[in-house]
Amino acid sequence: MFIEIKGLCFRYPKAPKAVIEDFSLTIEQGEVICILGESGGGKSTVLRLVAGLEVPSKGRIRINDITMVDESVFVQPEKRGVGMVFQDYALFPHMTVAENIRFGLNKMSNKEKDHRITQMLDLVSLGDYKKRYPYELSGGQQQRVAIARTLAPKPSLLLLDEPFSNLDAHLRGKIREEIKIILRQTNITVIFVTHDEEDAKSMADRVVILKEGKIIDIADPKLVC
Amino acid sequence: MRTLRFLVNKLNSWSVLSVIFIVLILSPNIDILIHMFTKPNENWLHIKTYLLKDYIINSAILVVMTGVFCTLAGTIMAWLISAYNFPLRNFFKWALILPLAIPPYIAAYTYNGILDYTGVVQTFLRNDLGIQVNPRYFDIMSIYGAVFIFTMVLFPYVYMITRAFLEKQSASLIENARLLGKNSFEIFIYVILPISRGAILGGATLVALEVLNDYGVAAYFGVQTFSTAIFKTWFALGDIDSALKLAALLMLSVFGIVLLEKILRGRKKYNLTSKVRPIIRKQLKGAQAFLAVFICFVFFSFGFIIPTLQLLQWSILTYEKILNIYFIQLMFNSVWVALVASVLIITISVVIANFSRIEDNWFAKLISKLTLVGYSIPGAVIAIGVILFITQMDHQLQWLYKMIDPNSITLVLGTSIVMLLFAYVIRFLAVGYQSVESGFDKVGKKFFEASRMLGKNVTQTFIQVDYPMLKPAIISGFALTFVDIMKELPLTLILRPYNFDTLATKTYEYANNEMVHEASIASLIIILVSLCAIYLLYKLGDKEKI
Numbered sequence: 001m002f003i004e005i006k007g008l009c010f011r012y013p014k015a016p017k018a019v020i021e022d023f024s025l026t027i028e029q030g031e032v033i034c035i036l037g038e039s040g041g042g043k044s045t046v047l048r049l050v051a052g053l054e055v056p057s058k059g060r061i062r063i064n065d066i067t068m069v070d071e072s073v074f075v076q077p078e079k080r081g082v083g084m085v086f087q088d089y090a091l092f093p094h095m096t097v098a099e100n101i102r103f104g105l106n107k108m109s110n111k112e113k114d115h116r117i118t119q120m121l122d123l124v125s126l127g128d129y130k131k132r133y134p135y136e137l138s139g140g141q142q143q144r145v146a147i148a149r150t151l152a153p154k155p156s157l158l159l160l161d162e163p164f165s166n167l168d169a170h171l172r173g174k175i176r177e178e179i180k181i182i183l184r185q186t187n188i189t190v191i192f193v194t195h196d197e198e199d200a201k202s203m204a205d206r207v208v209i210l211k212e213g214k215i216i217d218i219a220d221p222k223l224v225c
Numbered sequence: 226m227r228t229l230r231f232l233v234n235k236l237n238s239w240s241v242l243s244v245i246f247i248v249l250i251l252s253p254n255i256d257i258l259i260h261m262f263t264k265p266n267e268n269w270l271h272i273k274t275y276l277l278k279d280y281i282i283n284s285a286i287l288v289v290m291t292g293v294f295c296t297l298a299g300t301i302m303a304w305l306i307s308a309y310n311f312p313l314r315n316f317f318k319w320a321l322i323l324p325l326a327i328p329p330y331i332a333a334y335t336y337n338g339i340l341d342y343t344g345v346v347q348t349f350l351r352n353d354l355g356i357q358v359n360p361r362y363f364d365i366m367s368i369y370g371a372v373f374i375f376t377m378v379l380f381p382y383v384y385m386i387t388r389a390f391l392e393k394q395s396a397s398l399i400e401n402a403r404l405l406g407k408n409s410f411e412i413f414i415y416v417i418l419p420i421s422r423g424a425i426l427g428g429a430t431l432v433a434l435e436v437l438n439d440y441g442v443a444a445y446f447g448v449q450t451f452s453t454a455i456f457k458t459w460f461a462l463g464d465i466d467s468a469l470k471l472a473a474l475l476m477l478s479v480f481g482i483v484l485l486e487k488i489l490r491g492r493k494k495y496n497l498t499s500k501v502r503p504i505i506r507k508q509l510k511g512a513q514a515f516l517a518v519f520i521c522f523v524f525f526s527f528g529f530i531i532p533t534l535q536l537l538q539w540s541i542l543t544y545e546k547i548l549n550i551y552f553i554q555l556m557f558n559s560v561w562v563a564l565v566a567s568v569l570i571i572t573i574s575v576v577i578a579n580f581s582r583i584e585d586n587w588f589a590k591l592i593s594k595l596t597l598v599g600y601s602i603p604g605a606v607i608a609i610g611v612i613l614f615i616t617q618m619d620h621q622l623q624w625l626y627k628m629i630d631p632n633s634i635t636l637v638l639g640t641s642i643v644m645l646l647f648a649y650v651i652r653f654l655a656v657g658y659q660s661v662e663s664g665f666d667k668v669g670k671k672f673f674e675a676s677r678m679l680g681k682n683v684t685q686t687f688i689q690v691d692y693p694m695l696k697p698a699i700i701s702g703f704a705l706t707f708v709d710i711m712k713e714l715p716l717t718l719i720l721r722p723y724n725f726d727t728l729a730t731k732t733y734e735y736a737n738n739e740m741v742h743e744a745s746i747a748s749l750i751i752i753l754v755s756l757c758a759i760y761l762l763y764k765l766g767d768k769e770k771i
Binding site for chain 1: 229230233234586587671672674675676677678679680681682689690693694
């Protein structure tokens with residue numbers, strides 16, 4: 001067991017209802033988990049809780065046998081070794097593609113960093129785009145840079161927040177396949193959230209169906225709908 | 226356990242520093258309020274019985290009359306510029322902001338110089354036209370003269386805010402009113418005034434706060450207001466307790482005004498979020514166009530052209546005498562003190578704004594709101610609060626001073642520039658903070674979160690991600706604070722160390738010693754620096770529209 005989430009609850013101050021209620025899930029190393037649900041159903045909140053960007057009101061998260069959060073512990077997001085690709089990518093606009101990827105590389109010599117940047121850009125097939133700024137890239141290219149940036153520091157877990165929602169319909173299928181290949185190549189554990197069943201079917205090993213903050217089913221993607 | 230987790234999670238250098246800064250900034254003000262309840266002495270009874278009524282009446286006359294005139298002038302001109310086309314409209318659109326570059330105390334002594342017996346007006350009447358007039362008719366040194374001065378240089382506050390608001394309003398509002406059979410005057414009264422209420426009140430409140438903050442005009446014209454009374458009680462009577470009581474009363478009336486604004490503004494908000502078709506301006510012709518140009522021209526002339534030209538003429542007469550090494554020293558003093566204070570203000574603003582963005586809870590919001598308190602508190606009140614606070618600190622730190630130097634004097638901080646810098650930070654923090662905060666609002670939180678996920682802590686994220694994106698907001702915040710500090714008079718006058726003069730204090734000193742001509746060059750420099758800031762504001766406003 002690589003990730004253990006137990007009894008997770010989250011509510012915003014003064015909100016009458018909890019956004020997440022009693023969310024429990026275990027994930028094995030290398031597994032790709034999809035959280036499927038309608039918008040506003042608390043999917044992204046689960047990712048933010050795992051990432052450490054929100055503090056749960058109850059519950060426990062353990063990654064690789066280390067407690068990230070429980071009643072008495074809270075590990076800051078930068079110390080968790082978790083990578084996250086944001087819905088709108090959040091590429092730093094004042095940095096080039098290479099600088100964006102370099103940003104997350106710590107404790108490495110410059111030579112090693114350069115090598116890693118080249119390696120990541122080759123992985124996402126953007127080798128020639130090193131010196132471009134984010135605004136000079138298409139939506140699909142920006143997303144691939146965001147994935148490269150997140151994977152560069154070798155996180156133990158990758159979180160993807162609605163990874164395809166900002167892409168045109170005709171690009172979706174193509175990019176989904178590309179991302180799938182990239183993820184398989186790196187053999188990384190992934191949690192991604194989406195409201196699109198197609199995403200779930202084509203990429204996930206298991207699908208968690210979330211409704212109004214509660215898990216209503218954990219299923220094989222082929223059996224979803 | 227959960228409390229411990231909360232503390233460990235929340236306690237970092239940003240939150241701790243934010244709390245320390247706010248406590249430091251509030252302490253002098255709280256000190257004043259506490260002193261309101263100390264036992265009154267004989268002086269206070271005398272002040273209360275014979276003088277307080279005059280202070281209240283005079284301050285009220287100044288605030289109410291200036292407020293009414295500024296509101297009328299500012300709103301009418303905002304409406305003219307937003308709804309009509311007339312000759313020179315584009316020029317007046319920004320020219321009507323320029324009077325803000327002239328600090329009221331400079332306008333006061335300049336107008337007195339123009340109108341007194343040896344001034345250009347009476348000399349012209351006497352020597353060129355041979356008319357002997359009673360000099361009394363030209364005496365501006367009265368409470369009504371002060372209202373004139375304040376109105377002429379402060380009306381742009383109402384004009385600017387109301388115009389900006391009207392520019393965002395939809396044309397369909399006015400077109401509908403027109404289709405319903407209303408003429409231009411009726412539309413102004415029944416549609417424009419009610420919807421602009423919030424903007425007009427916002428401008429009028431700024432005017433009222435500026436009038437209450439003033440020391441220079443009232444002291445020069447000999448009008449007894451709260452601010453002048455605080456100075457007099459303290460310096461002439463040497464009675465700090467009574468001065469503190471007056472300061473507390475003035476502070477309460479300021480809070481009253483701010484509260485009144487909130488109540489009058491009501492709950493109604495007419496903010497239109499969607500994109501609107503702007504008001505299409507109507508072309509004015511003939512007499513109407515002439516009247517519009519005339520109104521704008523009169524206010525522009527009295528608020529800016531006349532005093533500036535007069536100062537220019539005086540500076541030609543005196544520059545040989547004034548421009549010497551001492552003058553360079555004055556400029557240097559003004560610049561470095563404003564520079565240091567602005568750097569402090571921007572640093573504190575960045576720390577608190579970043580803390581409030583990250584935490585996003587009631588406590589952080591409260592801290593963020595408290596940064597704005599100082600701007601509404603008049604200089605005289607802040608000055609007395611700071612002296613009291615720093616003196617207390619000096620007494621607390623005696624052991625330290627004695628340890629460093631056994632022959633140390635009692636007041637170490639109290640005789641240094643620290644006191645003045647501290648007061649500037651309290652008074653002008655809001656100016657820098659608002660600019661920095663709007664920068665953080667624009668950048669949002671997503672880059673911050675992305676950076677945290679890539680292994681950087683809050684401080685590393687600030688340096689590598691936030692700061693490069695915040696630069697424009699930081700620069701504009703810095704420029705605005707810098708100019709406000711260069712112009713500032715009451716705080717500088719009281720709190721500067723012995724023998725430390727700035728352009729503003731020297732200007733005031735010259736004018737007070739009947740040497741108005743000699744004050745002109747320093748005044749022109751202050752006006753020029755302010756013009757730069759106004760230009761910057763205007764440019765930033767333009768950018769935001771795009």
